[in-house]
Structure formats: C-alpha cells, structure tokens
Amino acid sequence: MSFNWFKYSAPMNFYPLAGKLVPIFWLLALTLTGFGLYWGFFQTPDVLSEQKQYYRIIFVHVAASWMGMWLYAMMVFWGLVGLVFNTKLSFMMAKATSVTGAFMATIALVSGAVWGKVSWGTWWDWDPRLTMSLILLFLYIGYMALQSAIDDPRRADKASAVLALVGLAIVPVIYYSVNCPNPNECASLHQESSFKGVESNILLSMLVTALGFWMYSFAVILMRVRNVILAREINTKWVSELSDTNQ
Amino acid sequence: MFKTFLMILKRDLKLALRRRSEIFTVLFFFIIVVSLFPLGVGYDEKTLQRIAPGVAWIAALLASMLALERLFLSDYADGTLEQMLLTPQPLSILVLAKMTAHWLLTGLPLVLVAPVVGILYHLEAKTVGTMMFMLLLGTPILSMIGAIGAALTLGLRGGGVLISLLILPLYIPVLVYGSGAISESTLQSGNIEPHVLLLSAFLLLSLIFSPWATASALKISLE
Numbered sequence: 037m038s039f040n041w042f043k044y045s046a047p048m049n050f051y052p053l054a055g056k057l058v059p060i061f062w063l064l065a066l067t068l069t070g071f072g073l074y075w076g077f078f079q080t081p082d083v084l085s086e087q088k089q090y091y092r093i094i095f096v097h098v099a100a101s102w103m104g105m106w107l108y109a110m111m112v113f114w115g116l117v118g119l120v121f122n123t124k125l126s127f128m129m130a131k132a133t134s135v136t137g138a139f140m141a142t143i144a145l146v147s148g149a150v151w152g153k154v155s156w157g158t159w160w161d162w163d164p165r166l167t168m169s170l171i172l173l174f175l176y177i178g179y180m181a182l183q184s185a186i187d188d189p190r191r192a193d194k195a196s197a198v199l200a201l202v203g204l205a206i207v208p209v210i211y212y213s214v215n216c217p218n219p220n221e222c223a224s225l226h227q228e229s230s231f232k233g234v235e236s237n238i239l240l241s242m243l244v245t246a247l248g249f250w251m252y253s254f255a256v257i258l259m260r261v262r263n264v265i266l267a268r269e270i271n272t273k274w275v276s277e278l279s280d281t282n283q
Numbered sequence: 284m285f286k287t288f289l290m291i292l293k294r295d296l297k298l299a300l301r302r303r304s305e306i307f308t309v310l311f312f313f314i315i316v317v318s319l320f321p322l323g324v325g326y327d328e329k330t331l332q333r334i335a336p337g338v339a340w341i342a343a344l345l346a347s348m349l350a351l352e353r354l355f356l357s358d359y360a361d362g363t364l365e366q367m368l369l370t371p372q373p374l375s376i377l378v379l380a381k382m383t384a385h386w387l388l389t390g391l392p393l394v395l396v397a398p399v400v401g402i403l404y405h406l407e408a409k410t411v412g413t414m415m416f417m418l419l420l421g422t423p424i425l426s427m428i429g430a431i432g433a434a435l436t437l438g439l440r441g442g443g444v445l446i447s448l449l450i451l452p453l454y455i456p457v458l459v460y461g462s463g464a465i466s467e468s469t470l471q472s473g474n475i476e477p478h479v480l481l482l483s484a485f486l487l488l489s490l491i492f493s494p495w496a497t498a499s500a501l502k503i504s505l506e
C-alpha cells in the first residue's frame with residue numbers, strides 16, 4: 037500500500053483537515069485543563085511546605101512556561117522543515133506558532149510575577165530563570181517583528197526561519213551566561229528543579245493542565261494557520277470555490 | 284580563497300576611508316553615550332567605578348549596531364552585492380571579509396578609545412587594560428552576529444530599528460562576560476580567566492557559524 041506522505045503538506049488538503057481537528061483539540065483542551073485545574077484547586081493539600089494557598093498558581097505558571105519553551109522549539113522545527121523541503125505550509129505553521137508561543141511566554145511571566153510578589157515579596161528579581169523567560173519573549177518578539185516587516189511572504193518566511201534557528205543556536209550560550217554571570221561562583225534564587233519531591237496529586241494536576249495547554253495551543257495554532265492559508269491562497273481556485281459553496 | 288578575502292577587505296576599507304566621517308560618527312557616539320551616564324546618575328566616584336563596565340559595554344553594543352545597517356546597504360543599492368552572489372568564490376568568505384572590515388572600522392576604534400572611559404570613570408590602569416582586552420575579544424562577536432541581522436533586514440523600511448530588536452537579545456552573553464571580567468578585575472582577588480575563556484569560545488563559535496548564516500540570509504534577501 038502506498039501512502040502519500042506529502043498529501044497534507046498542500047494547503048488545499050490541509051485546510052479541511054485542520055478544520056476537522058480544531059473542535060477535537062478544543063474539546064480535549066477544555067476537558068484536560070478543566071480537570072487539571074479542578075484537581076489542582078480542590079484535591080491538593082492546602083499548604084505546600086511554607087507556601088499557603090497561593091502556591092496553586094503553579095498549575096498555570098508551570099504549564100505556560102513549558103508551553104512557551106516548547107512552542108519555540110516547534111516554531112524552529114517548522115521553520116527548518118520549510119527551509120529544507122521548501123514547503124509553504126510549514127512556514128505558515130511556524131508563523132501561526134509564534135503568536136501562541138509569545139502569548140504563553142507572557143502568561144508565564146505575568147503569573148510568575150504575581151507568585152513572586154506573594155512568596156518572595158517582589159514582582160521581579162534578576163534570577164536566571166526569570167531573565168531567561170524574558171529573553172525568550174524578546175526572541176519571539178524579534179521573530180514576529182521580522183515576519184511582519186517584510187512584505188513578500190516567501191522572504192518573510194525564510195528570513196524569520198533563519199532568525200529563529202540562529203536564536204536557538206545562541207540560546208544555550210545565553211542560558212549559560214545568565215545562569216552563571218560570574219563563572220567563579222554560581223548561585224541562584226529560583227530553587228533547583230524539585231520534581232521528585234512533588235506530592236503526587238499536585239504532580240498529576242500539573243501534568244494534566246500542561247497537557248490541556250498543549251491541546252489549546254494545537255487548537256489555536258490550527259485555527260490561525262487556517263486564517264493564514266486563506267489569506268495567502270486567496271487568489272487560487274480552491275479558495276474561491278470554497279467561498280462559493282459557503283454562500 | 285584568501286586572496287578573495289583580502290581583496291574584498293581592501294576594497295571595503297578603501298571605500299570607508301574615502302568617507303572618514305562615518306568612522307568618527309560611531310566613535311563619537313560611543314564617547315557621548317559614555318559621558319552622558321555620569322550626568323544622569325551623579326558624579327560619585329564609587330558609583331561610577333561600579334557602573335563603568337556595564338556602561339562601556341552597552342555603549343559599545345549600541346555603537347556597533349549603529350553602523351550595521353550600512354554593512355550591506357550600499358553594495359545592495361548599486362548592485363554589487365548581486366554580482367558577489369554570482370561569483371564562483373564561496374559567499375561566506377566574502378561575507379567574512381566584510382565583517383572584518385566592519386570590525387576594523389567600528390570595533391577596533393572603540394578598543395583604542397577605551398582609556399577615555401577610564402579617565403571619565405576614575406578607573407585604575409589595570410582595569411582599563413582589562414577593558415581594552417575584553418573589548419578586543421568581544422567586539423568581533425558583535426560585528427559577526429550583527430551581520431546576520433543586517434543581512435536578514437536588508438533593504439527593509441525601518442531596517443535600523445528592526446536590527447536592534449533582532450540582535451540585541453543575542454548580544455547578551457558578550458555583555459555578561461565582557462563587563463563581568465572588567466568588574467572582576469577591580470577586585471583584589473579577582474580572577475578573569477573563566478570570563479576570557481568563555482568569551483573566546485563564543486568568539487570561535489560565531490567565527491565558524493556566522494559567515495555561513497549571514498551568507499544564507501543574504502541569499503534569501505536577494506532572491
């Protein structure tokens with residue numbers, strides 16, 4: 037049996053598929069996030085070590101931070117696929133991903149600031165992880181600025197893909213430099229990853245919420261990519277047929 | 284290949300030396316930015332000594348960025364760049380030559396003018412020496428990473444501001460280690476070796492990858 041791997045790389049074929057997938061991802065997103073947050077708010081202990089009720093912000097904060105990072109990797113991945121195979125759709129995916137990624141990075145920063153205010157007593161601290169999330173947001177902003185500054189979509193796509201790749205290549209260096217600004221001594225306020233010590237209920241709701249955020253991102257990215265497809269393919273036959281059948 | 288490199292380098296230097304004012308613009312921009320800070324934060328000697336490393340480096344980042352837009356622009360405008368793309372020589376070598384020229388015209392003058400910062404900020408001779416050395420190591424990185432941004436934004440409206448948005452976040456490691464080493468050298472027990480090693484590693488890394496990335500960015504921009 038032969039299977040055409042590239043069938044859905046054509047925007048014409050992908051558009052209806054994305055349309056079918058969007059409601060599924062929305063359903064999954066709402067169920068998982070709803071369940072995760074319910075479990076997190078009502079089925080977890082009231083006090084986590086010294087932190088009182090307000091530690092519950094973790095469920096949103098961690099999920100959003102993870103998404104912010106993962107979506108950057110996904111954006112680079114689509115950009116790379118586009119550069120290698122020269123497929124239009126991959127660039128459109130990268131473009132759609134960048135907005136959701138920037139949104140998630142913003143949520144992570146804002147929820148982190150609120151949490152920092154109640155537990156550290158300050159909205160902001162120049163702690164490595166905080167600094168790194170801020171820089172991640174700057175990288176997203178640079179990507180989107182370049183993307184929107186170029187009128188020709190082909191050049192915009194390729195140029196921003198190269199920028200995202202360069203960004204990814206330098207991220208480890210930046211990460212190391214903000215983590216260890218003075219190589220003679222390294223210290224940080226943000227606690228080390230304490231995954232193993234987490235109570236199982238908290239861990240469960242954290243993971244489920246993160247999964248819900250994934251599904252939400254998929255749903256929104258697919259919706260946005262449908263928009264991008266329509267905007268870019270507006271002069272093709274299948275789009276005009278599509279609008280004819282809808283009338 | 285080396286001959287091509289030298290040829291482009293000589294050509295770029297010759298062109299730039301015909302318009303010397305551009306070199307001095309960047310240099311005076313650096314000096315003005317550096318001398319504005321004490322007016323803003325006050326003349327306290329201790330404070331000035333503390334902020335000097337960061338101020339010098341941020342002024343250097345901005346000064347180096349100022350000239351980036353022109354890196355490919357005049358060649359792009361008169362069609363030379365397109366001819367360069369058509370030559371059989373690898374584009375990355377040509378690009379590396381242009382980066383070197385950019386550094387010689389904007390980076391090296393900053394290294395030489397660093398003692399002025401030392402006078403304005405009451406720094407000791409030893410600290411000034413470290414500052415010059417770190418600028419010598421770090422400014423080539425600025426030219427090389429900056430060239431990627433210049434190639435990506437070639438010929439765009441508002442290219443200058445856009446470059447800074449794209450490139451400034453990528454300059455962070457240079458800023459951190461460059462100014463870190465200078466601060467370290469003001470301490471009695473300061474050890475700047477790790478900073479120097481890390482910055483050199485970053486320099487080598489960008490030396491390998493940035494000509495290649497810039498060349499592919501140029502190809503995209505000229506398609």
